[in-house]
Amino acid sequence: MRYAAPPLGELRWRAPVEPVRTRAGTLERATTYPPTCLGIGVAYPANGQDEDCLFVNIWAPTNATAQSKLPVWAFIQGGGYTANTNANWDGNEVVQRSGHSIVVVNFNYRVGLWGFLASERVRADGALNVGLLDQRMLLKWVKTHIAQFGGDSSHVVVHGASAGAGSVGMHLVAYGGRNDDLFVGAMTESIFFPAQPSAAELEYQFDRVASQTGCDRVAPAQQMACLRSKDAAVLQAANYAQPFPGRSEPPLPLFYWTPCVDGDLLPDLPYRLFERGQFISVPMVLGTSTNEGSVFAPDAAGPSDIATFFLNNFPLLTPNDTTAILAHYPQQLPPLPQHQPWFPTASRAYGEATFICPQHNVLTYLRRHSTNKTRLYTYRYNVHDDENLAAGLGVPHLFDAAAIFGPDNIGGAAGASYWTYNAPVVPLMMGYWISFVRGLDPNLYDLMPTGGGRGAQRPVWERWDGLGGDRKRLVVETGGAATMEGTPSDESQRCAFWLALGRGRMEQK
Structure with a gap:
């Protein structure tokens, strides 16, 4: 279904608006997936992608009514803000395994050039961060309409993967932590915080788009109107990664289009x-995989490959910074299959810089400013798959998704082991998630249709303590074992390094 009007023509780069109501008595069939939003680097027209893409999918028990008031699981997909890469994940299995006691929602939002074009010219004649505004529109749509599908608008748990997890973080701090009562709990897989520049720092991106579309030939005040007049194919041809200013290729940055600090949604x-405590305080589940960087890192033959990669992906880093990075990340041994000798180092450094340490540092702020009623649960996913190990990837980014939604439901991204020796991991992880959606605690419910007490097959997931002492997280292992572990001191030290490095670069801006 549409949750917002098609963002076409005059609605390009504007905040989403309500869709036009269909005529009473008109039946719209919602039996096939509509297009996802246009991602970077694909030609237009693109198979399965389109500019008209603001659609929502809902899975609910067949017998649910407006009086059912079932907890709602609202999923924000990832894709690095450059693509809808987790689109249309099937919520059928989690609804069934919950005993038909929840409603699941997922949706598309604008990405790349279409969602995150930034400039003072965009602010003057449009809106910044429209991809995030799409997400917020969806959450408001859920609050207004989910009861018609059996959902409880006062019990929505928002869940994000990768950039979707980063988006969850941004909705926690949106408008300086203003609580619009859009959700009561949050779950994040691999929270992703890329460089988040101000709009003023992204004028070069707008200038490039204007030049590549011929809109640099009109006055600056008319350039947005010019862009809105262009055919989608012309704009999509400019929707690709390019070097940051002062950098050369290769490699190109992995995440060229990102949200910006706009002074409003992101003040x-x-x-x-987070550090100032300007966030909504709700119960949360936060987790990462052991080898977050393995699918992103360069196949580095030596330290210089790592330095170049970081410089090209983080525009404010200096050569002195990359020297410091390599001092904290000496060569990791043993080497990994199908990779050069310094790949393990590149993988670990990028994974911690981009996913693991942002979570670590955000957790510290969440605990510092939250009350004792705010339950925080964190995990490390360490489930090995023979194919991943043979490819030298370890436990890669979002490998936990197949266990959370079920391996048949995420578009073929699951490892083969989920149907064999890792099959027990699925009810374990799915049980924790369903329990959290239902009761804001992963330990409350088993997977029996009637609900009930905590299942004996699932170890108690202890809360994380960020105020000194043991910061315990659940570690999920191959075959479905799960235990609690402390955060290693060396990991905490490296996360402190990344935090200090980021602060130093921000202070220089």
Whole structure:
């Protein structure tokens, strides 16, 4: 279904608006997936992608009514803000395994050039961060309409993967932590915080788009109107990664289009807002995989490959910074299959810089400013798959998704082991998630249709303590074992390094 009007023509780069109501008595069939939003680097027209893409999918028990008031699981997909890469994940299995006691929602939002074009010219004649505004529109749509599908609008748990997890973080701090009562709990897989520049720092991106579309030939005040007049194919041809200023290729940055600090939705850097306690305090589940960087890192033959990769992906880093990075990340041994000798180092450094340490540092701020009623649960996913190990990937980014939604439901991204020796991991992880959606605690319910007490097959997931002492997280292992572990001191030290490095670069801006 549509949750917002098609963002076409005059609605390009504007905040989403309500869709036009269909005529009473008109039946719209919602039996096939509509297009996802246009991602970077694909030609237009693109198979399965389109500019008209603001659609929502819902899975609910067949017998649910407006009086059912079932907890709602609202999923924000990832894709690095450059693509809808987790689109249309099937919520049927989790609804069934919950005993038909929840409603699941997922949706598309604008990405790349279409969602995150930034400039003071965009602010003057449009809106910044429209991809995030799409997400917020969806959450408001859920609050207004989910009862018609059996959902409880006062019990929505928002869940994000990768950039979707980063988006969850941004909705926690949106408008300086203003609580619009859009959700009561949050779950994040691999929270992703890329560089988050101000709009003023992204004028070069707008200038490039204007030049590549011929809109640099009109006055600056008319350039947005010019862009809105262009055919989608012309704009999509400019929707690709390019070197940051002062950098050369290869490699190109992995995440060229990102949210920006706009002074409104994001009044400051998310890190600073979390540090100041300007966030909505709700129960949360946060987790990462052991080898977050393995699918992103360069196949580095030596330290210089790592330095170049970091410089090209983080525009404010200096050569002195990359020297410091390599001092904290000496060569990791043993080497990994199908990779050069310094790949393990590149993988670990990028995984911690981009996913693991943002979570670590955000957790510290969440605990510092939260009350004792705010339950925080964190995990490390360490489930090995023979194919991943043979490819030298370890436990890669979002490998936990197949266990959370079920391996048949995420578009073929699951490892083969989920149907054999890792099959027990699925009810374990799915049980924790369903329990949290239902009761804001992963330990409350088993997987029996009637609900009930905690299942004996699932170990108690202890709360994380960020105020000194043991910061315990659940570690999920191959075959479905799960235990609690402390955060290693060396990991905490490296996360402190990344935090200090980021602060130093921000202070220089």
